[in-house]
Amino acid sequence: MVDMSTSLSGATFPNPVMTASGCAAAGRELGQFLDVAMLGAVVTKSIMLAPRSGRPTPRMAETPSGMLNSIGLQGPGIDAFLERDLGWLVDAGARAVVSIAGGSVADYAALAERLPGSAGVSAIEVNISCPNVESRGEVFACDPVAAAAVLAAVRSAADPAVPVFAKLSPDVTDIVAVAVSCAEAGADGLTLINTLLGMAIDPISMRPALAGTTGGLSGPAIRPVAVRAIWQVHRALPAVPIMGVGGVRTGLDALELVLAGAAAVQVGTAIFGDPSAPVRVLAELESALAERGFAKFTDAIGFAHRAGG
């Protein structure tokens, strides 16, 4: 038996395997295929202040070992989320990590203020891969200053007992610079990585495959990018906890992110193909750790940095 518990800036979780934002809605649909209480946490789809219809269709294109999506953050808004969804997660015994998204620093702060304290929310994950309406649509995550402004505002508005994580985009020249900037602004931890911007063209119609032209690439195709980003950021900021996400389909995939420095692992696109994947990944990760002689999950975090230098 491996002690699978993990801790993220004061929030403790019975195990490190979570769903990734946008891949499990708010947990209820997945509850038909697995017990959400068995997961480390359910990370919700990003919640915004107002309901949002999302982008036109087609919104999805399958790519080799991956997929492109251009959903456009379709969601019910914070009021309906608090009324319908969060209570369900708590009643189901799940730990909720609530992802929030906005178009301005004020949006993010208002969302953080609306969320309940640590009894209902285990952590806040700030999705900063959104266009800043006050800066010609530049994505917050691509600008260390804008990203820091969001994280400072969320940290100050949120319940002090709830850790705040910044979810970073890999589509930057220097992800370590953005990570440092967020940490200095008050982020308690980091989620690495969001999707990569990609595009596909349908050879039959000879037009972009997505109505939104470009989309976020996810799935096993991007796992090496996640491993690299986690490795670089953990090396630079060894004391800042990282939730690793990107292309995890098996326990060994999860282990790879952990060895690079992740203190928790989110399963995302794999859920679309296998809704029970998170519990399978958890079982496989525990076996993999046991086979390698780890008594505690936390001993494996960042192990690749230590083993053989």
Next chain:
Amino acid sequence: MSTPAPVQQLAEVVDVRPVGAYLEIGLRLPVAVDFVPGQFAALAVGGDRSSMLLRRCFSIYRIDRGVLWIVFAAQGAGTRWMAARRPGDPVDVIAPLGRPFRPPSATAAAGPVTLVGGGYGSAPLFSLAATLRGHGLAVHFVLGAATAGRLFGVAEASRLGDSVTVTTDDGSAGTQGWVSDALPAVLASTGSTVVYACGPMAMLRAVSELATASGATAQVAVEEAMACGIGVCMTCVLPVVGADGVTRMTRSCVDGPVFDGTAIRWPQAATGAVPVDALGAVVTGPP
């Protein structure tokens, strides 16, 4: 209406065999599941190290003695993998999924009904016909395809239906034209009060509008592209008017695939657009 809960399980291929121009695959389900016509199954393809991550969704043709049958055409990498399965091979299946066709008893006088299908999209109509006959209803079929060889289930429709009308684009079987060309006369002569249809969006729109024009209701099963089939990915949405009169981008996997024809915003559904008055529509440009 309560529908059977979906089960994810490893099924065993019983057979893959040609059925007309198409293929049918039989999957033995270790855990017995029930279904209501119009519901679908989501199959993982390519094995557990597959580079194809997304489920393939197919309407359920029938479940017979623990074997789930699906009709498909081997036209992409995923369906070609399905076509290459042999008896005994494992396939990960989730079924049944989605909201099914509803019998007319609660909403309309128990008049005759017409079932409309294009190509192998007609697959779920045969179990539906059996169910509706069980309700004591007269059942009429209108089946269409591009050409005679692409029709599916005409003989089965003849066994199950009170009448069968066939159309082909090229006139190689039945009447030349589309199902929507033949439908008004069928509705008029049979006095159908409900039309059930499945097939491509343009056909469903035409069927829905013709049904409304003749005073009938339409229940249509849409074929939106899905990534997960279980309601988490928000890929398979289309604009649907709710009971409160509000249009929402609605998931066809959990709130459909069967919708009332009058609830779908057809012009936008045809193009993938979000209606400007949909809940949460992002209005860009000057107000």
